Amino acid sequence: MDVLADIKTLWLHRELLWVWAAREVRVRYKQSLLGAGWAILQPLALTLMFSLVFTLVVPIPTADVPYPIFAYTALLPWTFLASSISFGVPSLVNNMNLVTKIYFPREVLPLATIAAAGVDFLVGGLVLVGMMLWYRVPLYPTALLLPVLLLIQMILTFGVTLIGATALVFYRDVRFLVPLFLQLWLYASPVIYPVSLIPAQWRGLYFLNPMAGLLEGYRAVLLYGHWPDRQALATAAVVALALAVVGYSWFKRLEPRFADLI
């Protein structure tokens, strides 16, 4: 398989990946007033808005967990996914002068945006810790599963971002499709509502969305102290892995044509 050789080349360029990710972070915060505050503001503002709507206007059952922390626990990883995709998909086209002038494994660009979004995610994680202290949510031993959930999510993010980035090189329409797609995906995932609202006979289909199993998993291990639904998580892992393999091989197959098309 060529994939091993591709990964080896990528490994040789790991330094570029870090430097480029650092560039992404620096550039994003350098000339903005709030700087790293933006990393917190986006999920926090959404949490506030959803909390107002879904506690006062249309109450949503959250099984003893206060709605703000219920929503934030899902909005934080969701924002990680969404900003990786929305910055990562155009990363090739936005750096066309680099792609057409110098050779390096092109996946460095989308990967670096994912890494940079990861920095935002970590900053936003501090707020989650604060909220857990405020609402006196204990740290359950199930939280040990957090790295596994994150790993699956990153594999998923990698796959979807590469598919989108490749498609954007060929069809500029994709740029306008991304926000719409993310919005639909948000409502198809248990971000603002619990999975318990989905009728049982639809759950099998529902969990084909890997974010469903993942977001439910984050809540289970952090807020409720349960182990996540094993079948839902396995489905998420399989779908994420399949998307990553498809995305990476598609990306690498078409990579030689990027410089000619961009």
Add this chain to the structure above:
Amino acid sequence: MLMEPVIHFECVSKRYQLGAMPSLRERLGTLPERLRRRSRDAGAEKDVLWALREVDLEVFPGETLGIIGPNGAGKTTSLKLIAQITKPTAGRVTVRGRVSSLIELGAGFHPDLTGRENVYLNGAILGLRRRELDRLFDQIVAFAELERFIDTPVKRYSSGMYARLGFAVAAHVSPDILLVDEVLSVGDAAFQKRCYEKVWELVNHEGRSVIMVSHGFGYIRALCRRVLWVANGQVQMVGTPDDVIRAYESSVFSRATGLPFNLSQGAEAQVQIVGVTLLDAQGQPAEEYGPQDSIIVRIAYQRSQAVTGLTFAVGVMRDDTLNCYTSYADECGFALPADDLGGVVEARYHALQLMPGAYQMYVTALSSDEKRTVYTYRTVGFHVAAEAGLDIRHGSFYNLPAWRLAAIPHHEAL
């Protein structure tokens, strides 16, 4: 000893699709048709450009190869294939070793980051480790002469400073193969000279291979042992710099000026241009002129008794082969003495009126009859430098009008 080539092109062709990429809607619209034909490329031949066609090429370690040819001939495409930025449509490209390209200086710079941050970023793009960069950092900054500005965002840099930093990083990567495109035409003359000295050092002291694309034939002559002339994607000629540049120039000049440069056999024995010297207003030999400066072309020639009715054509060509002006001495009202066997003549332009850039002064000896048979020609390169305080970027010629306020009410002027 049999050496392996570091670059090997085997029957390489590269095709580009012209025109815009079809949008998703168009692709979907034509999907049934395309499925029926089951071929993505058929019927699109007219929108296709062959940037290279069946090119064979070998470059050995420690060799410098110059590539010349008109714009769009396939020079940059060749470099992009070597740099692995793009893949050939047909044929095979084999490259051994680390390639560093100077195809565009500072391509990876981000305007909001400081010079220091960009050195590390650009170095990483070119494949340097952080430790190597730490070691080379001071050298790079010193070469670029940017010690004072290294912590300033590069968006505040002038284009010259930008290019200096870009070259400094790329040249310190110590690649096995260095690709040099037209990039070195930016920056002032002193910096260009230093760049070429650095390239010379890489070739002669460190045994690197260099592939160089340039219109500045002086540097190609000085640095390259072999020159490749490409036109319309095909190799026209490979050989020593003198042979290839001469053949290329005569082809370009005859097309640009309409003068017949295909010299007849033995014509050169009849008339010889012994030397062409460019002199400034003070009568001193010079290579660099201001846009408005006057220039004197001094031509020393010899001819055999048999040649009667000799005259000269003199003109200036920009480095992209734009013919700026051409004129015949006899049409300017100057006749050579009919009976001498040689001498020195001078043609004086009162003002060059050229934009900053690289130019060739060409001198042709030809018959004064209607046939205008060309005996021989010579070219001399010169530079036009920017005038201090004036930064004009538009147009082909340098011609500043004199302005005044006219004392006429505007409704009367209409």
